[in-house]
Amino acid sequence: MRLNELSDNAGAKHNSKRFGRGPGSGKGKTAGRGVKGQKSRSGVAIKGFEGGQMPLHMRLPKRGFNKPNRMRWAELNLGRLQIAIDAKKIDAKKAIDGKVLVEAGVLRRELDGVRLLAKGTLKAKVEISVAGATAAAIAAVEKAGGKVILPEVKALEAKTKAAKK
Numbered sequence: 001m002r003l004n005e006l007s008d009n010a011g012a013k014h015n016s017k018r019f020g021r022g023p024g025s026g027k028g029k030t031a032g033r034g035v036k037g038q039k040s041r042s043g044v045a046i047k048g049f050e051g052g053q054m055p056l057h058m059r060l061p062k063r064g065f066n067k068p069n070r071m072r073w074a075e076l077n078l079g080r081l082q083i084a085i086d087a088k089k090i091d092a093k094k095a096i097d098g099k100v101l102v103e104a105g106v107l108r109r110e111l112d113g114v115r116l117l118a119k120g121t122l123k124a125k126v127e128i129s130v131a132g133a134t135a136a137a138i139a140a141v142e143k144a145g146g147k148v149i150l151p152e153v154k155a156l157e158a159k160t161k162a163a164k165k
Helices: 078-086 098-104 135-143 152-164
Strands: 074-077 114-117 127-129 147-149
Touching (some): 074 078, 074 098, 135 147
Parallel strands (some): 074 114, 127 147
């Protein structure tokens, strides 16, 4: 087969209806747009307009607040980390951080930091540096003989919370 012998499958190409090409075409004169008015003109899109009635999106109550500068975490489960270690993508003896996880293909991107979650089991002894971790994840890593390193700000917050209790 050559490039000049290629062709579409039967029925794959469909000629579109040509509007405004006389009365014999079936879509002549007004081209199916009716008569006069804003919507018969070109370049008009009245999204959400309900003929003067208050539009639905304005009638519904607005709830909550979406913080524009909220932190977005790249979530990492312990089970996923163990799979990467078993597959020899990550060396458990070396320190693990966000860059190592991205290079190994465990995470797609770091976003605002990596958050360690406790889903799955961890058998390897690892030293992992993350932006945040759940209490259960920290306990699971320490049970396996490893260590979770959190930023100093988090450590200070934890100390102040413990002091208040």
